[in-house]
Amino acid sequence: MVKVVEAPAGIEGQGFFATSFDTVIGMARANSLWPLPFATSCCGIEFMATMGANYDLARFGSERMSFSPRQSDLLIVAGTISKKLGPVLKQVYDQMAEPKWVLSVGACASSGGIFDTYSVLQGIDHVIPVDVYVPGCPPRPEQIIEGILKIQELARNESLRRRDSPEYRKMLESYNIQ
Amino acid sequence: MSDLDLQNKKVAAFASTETIDGEIATLNLGPTHPATHGIFQNVLKVDGERILSAEQTVGYIHRAFEKLAERRPYNQITPITDRLNYCSSPINNMGWHMTVEKLIGAEMPKRVDYMRVIVMELARIADHLVCNSVIGVDTGALTGFTYMFQEREKIYDIYEEICGARLTTNVGRIGGFDRDFNKEFITKLRAFIKEFPKKFDEFGSMLERNRIFMDRTIGAGPISAERALSYSFAGPNLRAAGVDYDVRVMKPYSSYQDFDFEIPVGNDGDTYDRFIVRQREIKESLKIIEQALENMPQGAYHADIPSFYLPPKEEVYSSMEALIYHFKIIMGETPIPQGEVYHSVEGGNGELGYYLVSDGGRTPYRLHFRRPCFIYYQAYPEMITGSMLSDAILTMSSMNVIAGELDA
Amino acid sequence: MSDFASNINESILQNFPNVTHVLDNYGDHNYFIDKVDIHGVVEFLKNEGFIYLTDLTGSHYPDKENTEFQVVYHIHNLVQNVRFRLKVDLSQNDTHIPTVTDLFAGANWMERETFDFFGIIFDGHPNLTRILNVEDMDYHPMKKEYALEDETRTDKDDTFFGR
Numbered sequence: 096m097v098k099v100v101e102a103p104a105g106i107e108g109q110g111f112f113a114t115s116f117d118t119v120i121g122m123a124r125a126n127s128l129w130p131l132p133f134a135t136s137c138c139g140i141e142f143m144a145t146m147g148a149n150y151d152l153a154r155f156g157s158e159r160m161s162f163s164p165r166q167s168d169l170l171i172v173a174g175t176i177s178k179k180l181g182p183v184l185k186q187v188y189d190q191m192a193e194p195k196w197v198l199s200v201g202a203c204a205s206s207g208g209i210f211d212t213y214s215v216l217q218g219i220d221h222v223i224p225v226d227v228y229v230p231g232c233p234p235r236p237e238q239i240i241e242g243i244l245k246i247q248e249l250a251r252n253e254s255l256r257r258r259d260s261p262e263y264r265k266m267l268e269s270y271n272i273q
Numbered sequence: 274m275s276d277l278d279l280q281n282k283k284v285a286a287f288a289s290t291e292t293i294d295g296e297i298a299t300l301n302l303g304p305t306h307p308a309t310h311g312i313f314q315n316v317l318k319v320d321g322e323r324i325l326s327a328e329q330t331v332g333y334i335h336r337a338f339e340k341l342a343e344r345r346p347y348n349q350i351t352p353i354t355d356r357l358n359y360c361s362s363p364i365n366n367m368g369w370h371m372t373v374e375k376l377i378g379a380e381m382p383k384r385v386d387y388m389r390v391i392v393m394e395l396a397r398i399a400d401h402l403v404c405n406s407v408i409g410v411d412t413g414a415l416t417g418f419t420y421m422f423q424e425r426e427k428i429y430d431i432y433e434e435i436c437g438a439r440l441t442t443n444v445g446r447i448g449g450f451d452r453d454f455n456k457e458f459i460t461k462l463r464a465f466i467k468e469f470p471k472k473f474d475e476f477g478s479m480l481e482r483n484r485i486f487m488d489r490t491i492g493a494g495p496i497s498a499e500r501a502l503s504y505s506f507a508g509p510n511l512r513a514a515g516v517d518y519d520v521r522v523m524k525p526y527s528s529y530q531d532f533d534f535e536i537p538v539g540n541d542g543d544t545y546d547r548f549i550v551r552q553r554e555i556k557e558s559l560k561i562i563e564q565a566l567e568n569m570p571q572g573a574y575h576a577d578i579p580s581f582y583l584p585p586k587e588e589v590y591s592s593m594e595a596l597i598y599h600f601k602i603i604m605g606e607t608p609i610p611q612g613e614v615y616h617s618v619e620g621g622n623g624e625l626g627y628y629l630v631s632d633g634g635r636t637p638y639r640l641h642f643r644r645p646c647f648i649y650y651q652a653y654p655e656m657i658t659g660s661m662l663s664d665a666i667l668t669m670s671s672m673n674v675i676a677g678e679l680d681a
Numbered sequence: 682m683s684d685f686a687s688n689i690n691e692s693i694l695q696n697f698p699n700v701t702h703v704l705d706n707y708g709d710h711n712y713f714i715d716k717v718d719i720h721g722v723v724e725f726l727k728n729e730g731f732i733y734l735t736d737l738t739g740s741h742y743p744d745k746e747n748t749e750f751q752v753v754y755h756i757h758n759l760v761q762n763v764r765f766r767l768k769v770d771l772s773q774n775d776t777h778i779p780t781v782t783d784l785f786a787g788a789n790w791m792e793r794e795t796f797d798f799f800g801i802i803f804d805g806h807p808n809l810t811r812i813l814n815v816e817d818m819d820y821h822p823m824k825k826e827y828a829l830e831d832e833t834r835t836d837k838d839d840t841f842f843g844r
Contacts, residue, residue: 133305135312135333135334135676136334136356136359136676136677137355137356137359137440137441137677140359140360140403140440141439141440143422144422144425144426144429144439144440147418147419147422147423147426148419148420148422148423149422149423149426174334175334175336176334177332177333177334177335177336178815179332179333179335179814179815180304180312180333180334183304183305183333187305209352209353210336210337210341211829211830212336212337212340212341212829212830212831213337213340213822213827213828213829213830213831213832214335214336214337214813214814214815214822215336215337217831217834217836232441233439233440233441235439331812331813332811332812332813332814332815335813335814337822337829339798339823340822340823340829341829343829344829375707376707500786502732502733502759503732503785503786503787504785504786504787505733505734505735505785505787506787516759518733518759523759523762524762612705612706612707613705614707614709615709615736615755615764615766617735624735626735626736626755628736628738628753628755630740638740639740639741641736641738643735643736643738643755647790647794648787648790648791649787650790651786651787651789651790652786652787680813681813
């Protein structure tokens with residue numbers, strides 16, 4: 096059984112299709128997320144396996160892994176972040192242009208994982224705002240793909256004015272991000 | 274004069290006479306950089322493309338394993354050993370179990386040894402596949418990476434039959450294994466042994482005698498055998514420099530003396546030699562797995578040490594002693610003797626050592642990991658001084674520095 | 682003990698009278714050496730073919746009076762396949778010990794790691810700074826009096842967690 100994707104709500108005619116900006120831009124953003132793999136440790140290898148041919152991530156639009164923050168939409172933090180690396184992560188996040196999403200892959204990035212020690216940052220949400228958390232140690236590639244799909248859902252349904260709203264700005268200030 | 278002095282003199286001479294516009298730039302390579310596979314920082318002083326000096330910073334994923342190990346009972350340390358060299362985690366697990374078995378003085382049945390050998394050699398193949406395909410990626414051959422990761426998926430399938438996990442396996446117990454190899458495992462392993470050589474030879478034929486690859490990698494990041502020994506190199510990096518030191522042969526553990534395999538040794542210690550040494554080692558590991566599978570002895574898949582090895586669940590529910598042993602082992606109240614022991618195994622990167630000091634308590638008093646990556650990475654500035662920036666990147670990936678093992 | 686090992690053993694005990702040798706029940710050779718002799722012993726062993734420094738680490742024994750810290754060297758002769766373990770006891774009032782980086786280049790980072798974790802100072806080391814922890818950390822975390830967790834955390838609630 097082939098499941099065909101439904102077209103968004105709009106007015107159709109001979110050679111044209113009219114719909115709202117939100118929908119079109121949401122669709123475009125969601126299906127072309129360029130990730131920045133911030134892969135630190137073991138979750139990084141599982142992420143590389145997700146990018147590989149068996150659990151292909153490219154079919155969801157993430158064909159080009161950009162390593163430059165200026166050219167990416169999605170910051171995928173996979174692996175343990177230590178206190179030494181926290182400022183670096185914050186700097187990378189700052190360098191990304193809006194709109195940007197953050198996917199925290201693995202137990203260590205989400206909450207410190209099994210390393211409740213003096214040197215590990217207990218979750219990246221201490222330094223940057225996170226959109227989706229993927230638990231697991233390391234999570235299976237299917238779980239990472241589900242995380243990406245959730246980000247796609249967020250990107251598809253986000254209103255265009257969200258990044259200018261006062262709530263968003265307040266949240267950024269709570270992280271000391273200008 | 275020594276190698277190091279000679280090299281320093283060469284660089285100083287170059288810097289003073291051959292600089293084009295006389296400006297030395299500082300280039301920050303890392304800590305987050307696509308080409309450095311792992312999180313470590315190198316501040317390079319370059320003149321144009323040529324590197325004059327490098328200053329390293331490591332510790333960006335320091336997770337305090339040694340302090341963590343002082344808090345956990347002996348069974349619970351296996352998951353953290355997984356995360357040392359996570360590309361070949363079964364080897365770390367087995368090494369830890371063997372260290373504890375050496376401390377308590379337990380002998381393993383032959384079948385356990387052979388099962389361990391099969392799992393460890395699979396892990397070694399997986400580790401070398403990552404390293405070699407990444408060397409390919411750094412020279413521009415991205416396809417090899419995709420194909421070899423498919424082979425790694427097959428190895429993951431085999432791991433799943435024995436322990437349920439793909440990457441951080443936590444396989445085995447102190448005393449052997451928790452379950453025997455089932456039929457599925459043997460079928461998958463035989464299929465792997467049959468199909469892997471063809472795919473691997475395809476990868477090899479793409480790179481090994483490729484003019485472009487050879488020009489890129491020969492002479493990149495060389496190190497002589499004397500300097501390598503002084504820096505306490507181990508594993509494929511040391512063997513590429515010309516020293517045939519392999520812990521499996523020097524101090525055989527887990528019945529490695531029963532197997533017939535060769536140790537590939539290189540000449541110059543440059544990137545090409547490291548690549549070829551790893552290619553040959555994958556072939557040798559496959560040979561060992563075939564031999565182990567052919568000659569697998571019958572017997573128990575665990576040693577008879579009831580105070581350390583969990584009894585089967587049926588007995589726990591029916592017999593009093595088994596219940597008490599089960600309770601004590603899970604709570605960590607195992608009769609570990611006092612003493613100190615050092616045991617090492619041949620990991621994917623060389624001699625992975627465990628120095629364990631026990632005071633008879635339920636957790637180790639002091640556990641130190643002798644991590645090969647940490648020790649040989651300090652030679653990196655010496656290896657790249659005087660070479661081009663792209664050679665430096667290639668040297669880094671050919672050394673197979675795994676960040677988990679570097680920082681622990 | 683193999684012949685080679687027993688010959689070396691005799692030479693060490695002759696040339697360095699303050700060294701004691703213990704063969705433990707795992708078959709390992711342990712040498713207890715004073716810190717003034719350690720550089721000489723390592724140099725002597727290096728000339729006898731022990732050209733591979735496998736490991737260098739430290740331990741903290743707060744209960745042992747006057748010998749709270751111990752620096753442990755594992756050194757290996759690859760040709761004769763002999764391993765020795767050298768141990769140096771240090772008091773917490775005087776944690777200085779000579780470095781062996783002039784003999785083994787690999788000891789550089791191993792000594793930095795031991796300094797980082799225990800605060801043992803290696804005299805003559807070219808760059809004795811912290812290597813794995815953050816630079817501005819002011820304590821040496823592997824010592825037994827410090828806890829594993831980060832003490833400054835405020836967001837943990839251990840009410841229902843039995844530790």
